[in-house]
Amino acid sequence: MFANNQIFGAPMAGITDQPFRRIIRMFAPNVPLYTEMISCHSLVAAHKNCLRNFDRYDAEGNIGAQIFGADVNLMADAARILQDAGAAWIDINMGCPVPKVATRSGAGANMMRDHVLAEKIMRAVVRAVQIPVSIKTRLGWDDAHRDWAELIQIAADCGVRFAALHGRTRAQLYTGASVLPALKDSPIPIIGNGDIKTACDVQNVLNLGYCGAMVGRAMLGRPWILGQLLGTAHAPQNIGQVAVRHLGYMVDYYGERNAVTMFRKHAAWYSSGAPASNEFRIRVNQTRNVRDLCNEICEFWGCEVEI
Ligand SMILES: Cc1cc2nc3c(=O)[nH]c(=O)nc-3n(C[C@H](O)[C@H](O)[C@H](O)COP(=O)(O)O)c2cc1C
Incomplete structure (x- = not known):
């Protein structure tokens, strides 16, 4: 069985909302979880139609609030708001491939091809808060640009404390197998992500040199899976x-x-x-x-x- 800092619940827009996180915590009370991705624009403007802009995290324990955006100052402001709301750490989305985020807004996966902007955002966010900052990214923009190691080195230089790496490129979206590279001498701890469903998958990721494994779609309809991997819960009888x-x-x-x-x-x-x-x-x-x-x-x- 694995420890609480080895298993992570992935951020998933439209899924890892506060009710879903409550259900997961029935089975795995201390497991680190992420929020859905939160737009820095929507959060800072306190748009009323987006309930998550008003979430409090104080009672949620080990929770990373994930922000996305391409505006350096707004990202820093958003991080401060989420720190004040009680988040345990701030995560910066550097992997979302959907056109509305990555190409039309220059956020999410766009950070993988604009390391200058990514660095500015990471520096500003790290400076804005006292809690740890992490990033979540992919292998690279496409097969010709698999430069995840460079982005993670920049993150480390900016004071980012850890990263999550999804073993696909932006071009792959969610298709094809996730293939994580073996790690050596990583400047910060990295959590492996992609197609992790079983204890064996988790062990394989740890054997590759990752400090933890992040589970995404395997939580759908099975919110007890993190508890099973941690040994704190079984699948429910009903x-x-x-x-x-x-x-x-x-x-x-x-x-x-x-x-x-x-x-x-x-x-x-x-x-x-x-x-x-x-x-x-x-x-x-x-x-x-x-x-x-x-x-x-x-x-x-x-x-x-x-x-
Ligand atoms: C419906 C859906 C929503 C997602 N939303 C986010 C998100 O808000 N932020 C993020 O960083 N990744 C998001 N992802 C990506 C997942 O966190 C994860 O990286 C991806 O699903 C691969 O892991 P898996 O194979 O375990 O599902 C989303 C994925 C799905 C399927």
Whole structure:
């Protein structure tokens, strides 16, 4: 089994929100987790339609708040706001490949091809806060530019404390296998990421010289996986009970109407692979209130729980 500083829950936009993190912490109370990526523009302007701009992290323990953006001063301001909100560390997104972020805004993965801007942002963010700063990046922009080691050296020179490395390029998006390079003499600790699903995958990453392993999509519909890897939890006997609790947390956070719609994707992940899951998904997508949704979940998994 692994230690709390060896297993990390990856940042995932639209997924690792506060309710999902609460569910993960039922199984792995002290595991380091990341927020979803947070826009420095939205955060600093305190846009009201984005609930996460107002999250408090004081009670969340080991949590890294991830920011993205290309404006040096706003990134520093965003880091200060998140420090004040109680984040344990600040992570800078240097890997998001989606065009809206990487090409149209010059943020995320763009930092892999603009090391000058990346350095300015890292220096400004490190200077702005007293808590540790990390980066999350990929192997490089594309096959011809696999310069992750250079970016990580710059990060170390800027005072960034650790990095997470996803074993794909920006051009690969999420396709093809993630292949992590073996490390030697890394200037800062690096966490390996990409396609990690089992204890064996974690061990392989550690054997390559990484100090930890970051799990992303394997958490979908299986929020207990980090607890399993840490040896603090087993898979639940009844998934329905976990799903209802997760739904309850979403209702607390988003309100009933939004929670019912937003929970659909989680219902699909929780039920994936189970017999008659297609029919279940169709019924779930037709529910309009939390009571009906809760009833569908209870019926599907044969449990009796109330929100
Ligand atoms: C739906 C989705 C949302 C993601 N959002 C973020 C994000 O907000 N910030 C980030 O750094 N990476 C994000 N990622 C990338 C993951 O953190 C991770 O690097 C990637 O999924 C590879 O790990 P995996 O194979 O374990 O899923 C996202 C990935 C997915 C699938």
